[in-house]
Amino acid sequence: xxxxxxxxxxxxxxxxxxxxGPGIVFLIVFFFFPLYTLGRMALSARASRFSDPVFSxxxxxxxxxxxxxGDQFTxxxxxxxxxxxxxxxxxxxxxxxxxFRGGRxxxxxxxxxxxxxxxxxxxxxxxxxxxxxxxxxxxxxLRGVGILGxxxxxxxxxxxxxxxxxYNFLPFMVLPVYVALEKIxxxxxxxxxxxxxxxxxxxxxxxxxxxxxxxxxxxxxxxIPAAGDFVNAYYLGNTNNSMIGNVVQNQFLVxxxxxxxxxxxxxxxxxxxxxxxAYARVLGTEDLV
Amino acid sequence: xTQHEDAVRAQAVRxxxxxxxxxxxxxxxxxxxxxxxxxPSVLAACGSSGxxxxxxxxxxxxxxxxxxxxxxxxxxxxxxxxxxxxxxTYTEDINDNNEYFAKVRPNLSRKRSIGSDAFVLTxxxxxxxxNQVKWTQPFVAAKFPNKSNLRAALQHPxxxxxxxxSAPWASGIAGIAYNVKTTGKEIKTIDDFLAVGGTxxxxxxxxxxxxxxxxxxxxxxxxxxxxxxxxxxxxxxQALADGKIKGVNGNEYVNDLGSGNLAAAFAWSGDVAQIAxxxxxxxxxxxxxxxxxxxxxxMIPYTTExxxxxxxxxxxxxxxxxxxxxxxxxxYISPVNGVAEELTKLGGAAAKLVDNPLVVPTDAFLxxxxxxxxxxxKAEAAFDKRFAExxxxx
Numbered sequence: 001x002x003x004x005x006x007x008x009x010x011x012x013x014x015x016x017x018x019x020x021g022p023g024i025v026f027l028i029v030f031f032f033f034p035l036y037t038l039g040r041m042a043l044s045a046r047a048s049r050f051s052d053p054v055f056s057x058x059x060x061x062x063x064x065x066x067x068x069x070g071d072q073f074t075x076x077x078x079x080x081x082x083x084x085x086x087x088x089x090x091x092x093x094x095x096x097x098x099x100f101r102g103g104r105x106x107x108x109x110x111x112x113x114x115x116x117x118x119x120x121x122x123x124x125x126x127x128x129x130x131x132x133x134x135x136x137x138x139x140x141x142l143r144g145v146g147i148l149g150x151x152x153x154x155x156x157x158x159x160x161x162x163x164x165x166x167y168n169f170l171p172f173m174v175l176p177v178y179v180a181l182e183k184i185x186x187x188x189x190x191x192x193x194x195x196x197x198x199x200x201x202x203x204x205x206x207x208x209x210x211x212x213x214x215x216x217x218x219x220x221x222x223x224i225p226a227a228g229d230f231v232n233a234y235y236l237g238n239t240n241n242s243m244i245g246n247v248v249q250n251q252f253l254v255x256x257x258x259x260x261x262x263x264x265x266x267x268x269x270x271x272x273x274x275x276x277x278a279y280a281r282v283l284g285t286e287d288l289v
Numbered sequence: 290x291t292q293h294e295d296a297v298r299a300q301a302v303r304x305x306x307x308x309x310x311x312x313x314x315x316x317x318x319x320x321x322x323x324x325x326x327x328x329p330s331v332l333a334a335c336g337s338s339g340x341x342x343x344x345x346x347x348x349x350x351x352x353x354x355x356x357x358x359x360x361x362x363x364x365x366x367x368x369x370x371x372x373x374x375x376x377x378t379y380t381e382d383i384n385d386n387n388e389y390f391a392k393v394r395p396n397l398s399r400k401r402s403i404g405s406d407a408f409v410l411t412x413x414x415x416x417x418x419x420n421q422v423k424w425t426q427p428f429v430a431a432k433f434p435n436k437s438n439l440r441a442a443l444q445h446p447x448x449x450x451x452x453x454x455s456a457p458w459a460s461g462i463a464g465i466a467y468n469v470k471t472t473g474k475e476i477k478t479i480d481d482f483l484a485v486g487g488t489x490x491x492x493x494x495x496x497x498x499x500x501x502x503x504x505x506x507x508x509x510x511x512x513x514x515x516x517x518x519x520x521x522x523x524x525x526x527q528a529l530a531d532g533k534i535k536g537v538n539g540n541e542y543v544n545d546l547g548s549g550n551l552a553a554a555f556a557w558s559g560d561v562a563q564i565a566x567x568x569x570x571x572x573x574x575x576x577x578x579x580x581x582x583x584x585x586x587x588m589i590p591y592t593t594e595x596x597x598x599x600x601x602x603x604x605x606x607x608x609x610x611x612x613x614x615x616x617x618x619x620x621y622i623s624p625v626n627g628v629a630e631e632l633t634k635l636g637g638a639a640a641k642l643v644d645n646p647l648v649v650p651t652d653a654f655l656x657x658x659x660x661x662x663x664x665x666x667k668a669e670a671a672f673d674k675r676f677a678e679x680x681x682x683x
Binding site for chain 2: 048049050052068072129130133134135136151153155156235237238239240241242246247249250252253254255256
C-alpha cells in the first residue's frame with residue numbers, strides 16, 4: 001500500500017533512509033563506536049601497569065581527571081579562547097577585504113591564505129621556533145625597541161603557544177567568515193547608505209550580523225582543535241604551559257595509563273560540548289544559519 | 290685492498306661526514322603525531338581479549354628488522370645480504386621507546402606477529418620487554434659466535450645478566466652540551482649548568498635528566514630509589530619554576546644549540562659529535578659528578594619464527610670490521626671489541642674517530658659514566674609519574 005500525504009502525493013518511505021544511510025553508517029563506525037570504546041576504556045581498571053584494562057565501572061578515573069589536571073584544562077581553554085579571538089581579529093578584516101575588495105584577485109588572495117597550509121602542521125610549528133628564537137629577528141627587534149628586556153625571550157612562553165595556535169588554525173577562521181561575507185548582497189549595504197547610514201553603521205547593523213554564521217562556524221573550527229592541541233605547547237611552550245593534550249599524550253605513551261587517558265579525553269569532550277552549546281545559545285545560531 | 294672494500298670505505302667516510310642523528314627531532318615529533326594517530330586503535334584493541342600466536346610470515350631466508358632512523362647505511366644492509374644470503378627488510382619505524390611500545394603492544398600482548406623479527410630499544414625498555422611483559426625470546430646461540438666480541442662493560446646488565454635476549458646495537462652518553470660562544474665559559478658541573486646565563490633545557494628522557502641530577506647530588510643511580518631521587522626531582526622542579534631551566538625536550542636541542550637559541554642543554558653524545566663537526570663552538574661535557582651511559586639493544590620478539598635469521602643479522606654487526614663501518618656511519622659508541630683498530634684501518638675521517646672519546650671512549654672515560662639501574666614495574670611507574678608532575682604533564 002502506498003502512503004500519501006495530506007495533498008494525496010505519494011510519500012517516499014525508503015528513499016530518505018537510503019540517502020541518510022551512508023551518513024548513519026559513517027557516524028556509527030567513526031563516531032559512536034570509537035566513543036563507546038573510549039567510554040568503556042575510561043571506566044576500566046588495570047590489575048598491573050601493563051595488563052589489559054578491564055571494564056569495571058571504575059569512576060575513579062574521572063575523579064582523578066577532574067581533581068589532578070584542573071590547571072591543564074583551564075590553560076587549554078584559556079589558550080584556545082585567546083587564539084580564537086586573535087584569529088577572529090586577524091581573519092575578519094582579511095576575509096572582508098577579499099570578499100568586498102578582492103575583485104578579480106579573490107581566488108588568488110584566497111589561495112594565498114591557504115597555500116602556507118599545504119606545508120605540514122608540524123613543520124609550520126617548528127618554523128615558529130626559528131622565528132621566535134632568541135637569535136631571531138623578532139626578538140632582536142623587540143629587544144631593540146625596548147618591548148623585551150635584554151634577556152627577554154618569546155619562545156617557551158604562553159605568548160608563543162597562543163601565537164602558534166592562532167597561526168596554525170587561522171584558515172579555519174578566514175574561510176567560513178569569507179563565505180558568510182561573500183554571500184551578503186551588496187545592495188543591502190547600498191540600501192543602508194541610502195537610508196543615511198555611514199560606513200561604520202552599515203557594517204555594524206548589516207554586514208556584521210549577516211556574517212555571524214561564519215564567525216560562529218570559524219570560532220568552533222578554531223577553538224575545538226586548539227583546545228585539544230598538544231604540539232604547539234610542546235614545541236613553543238615550557239613546562240608551565242602544558243595543555244590537556246600534553247597530559248593525555250603523557251598518560252597514554254609514557255605512563256601507559258589508557259583508562260585515565262580515555263577519561264581525560266571524555267571529560268575534555270564533555271566540556272567542549274557544554275561550551276559549544278552555551279556559545280550557540282548566546283549567538284542564537286538557529287536564527288542565523 | 291679490493292674495489293669493494295674501497296667502496297665500503299668511501300661509503301663509511303661519507304657517512305661519517307654526513308651522518309645524521311638517529312634521534313632526529315623531526316622523527317621524535319613525528320612520534321607525537323604517530324602516538325596520537327595510533328591512540329584510538331590501540332585503545333580499541335585494548336578493549337578486547339584473546340588472540341593467537343603467529344610468526345612474522347614471509348619467505349625463507351628473509352628477515353625484517355625495525356630500528357631507529359639513521360642507525361645503519363644502505364651499504365651495510367647490502368653487505369649483510371651479500372655475505373649471508375638473507376634478504377633484508379629494514380624499517381626505520383622506531384622514533385621513541387614509548388611510542389614504539391604503544392604501537393606493538395596490541396599485537397604482542399596477544400601473541401600476534403608485529404611483522405618485524407627484531408627491534409632495537411633502549412636499556413630500560415629492554416628491561417620492560419624482557420622482564421616485565423616478557424615479549425622477547427633468546428638468541429639462537431649457535432648463530433651468534435661473534436657475541437664473544439661484546440665489550441666486557443656491557444656483558445652483564447641487570448635486565449639481562451647473560452645477554453641471552455639482548456645485544457647492544459650502540460651506546461651513548463648523556464651529558465651537557467653547550468654553545469661556548471653563548472655561555473662565554475666552560476661548563477663542568479650541574480651547578481655551572483644552572484648558573485650560566487641564557488636558555489637551557491633538559492632531556493625528556495627521565496633516566497638521563499634525573500640520573501645526571503642524582504649523580505650531582507651524590508646518589509647512586511645504579512640502584513635508584515624514589516627516596517634517593519626526590520631531592521633531584523625537587524631541584525629540577527625548582528629550576529623549572531625559577532626559569533633556570535626553560536624546557537624539557539627530545540633532541541630538538543640539536544638545531545637550537547647550533548643557532549644559538551640555546552645556551553646549554555642536557556644532550557646525547559652522538560648528536561653533539563655530529564653538530565660539533567660543523568660548529569666548533571658546540572662543546573660536550575660529562576659533568577664532574579659523572580654522566581649516564583645508555584645502550585640501544587637488539588631484541589627478538591617472541592612472536593617471530595625467524596629467531597635464527599634475526600640472530601644472524603646481529604651476529605654480522607658484531608664482526609669488528611662490520612661494526613667499525615657501522616660506527617663510522619652512526620658515530621655512537623660501538624659495543625664491539627676491536628672497533629678502534631678497524632676504524633684505523635678504514636683511514637680518513639673514520640680513522641679520526643678513534644681520537645674522539647664520544648665515539649671511541651677510553652676506559653678512564655667510561656669509568657666516569659654510570660648506567661641508570663633497573664626499575665621494577667612499580668618503581669618505574671612511580672618515577673614516571675613524579676617526572677610527569679615535575680615537568681607539567683602529571
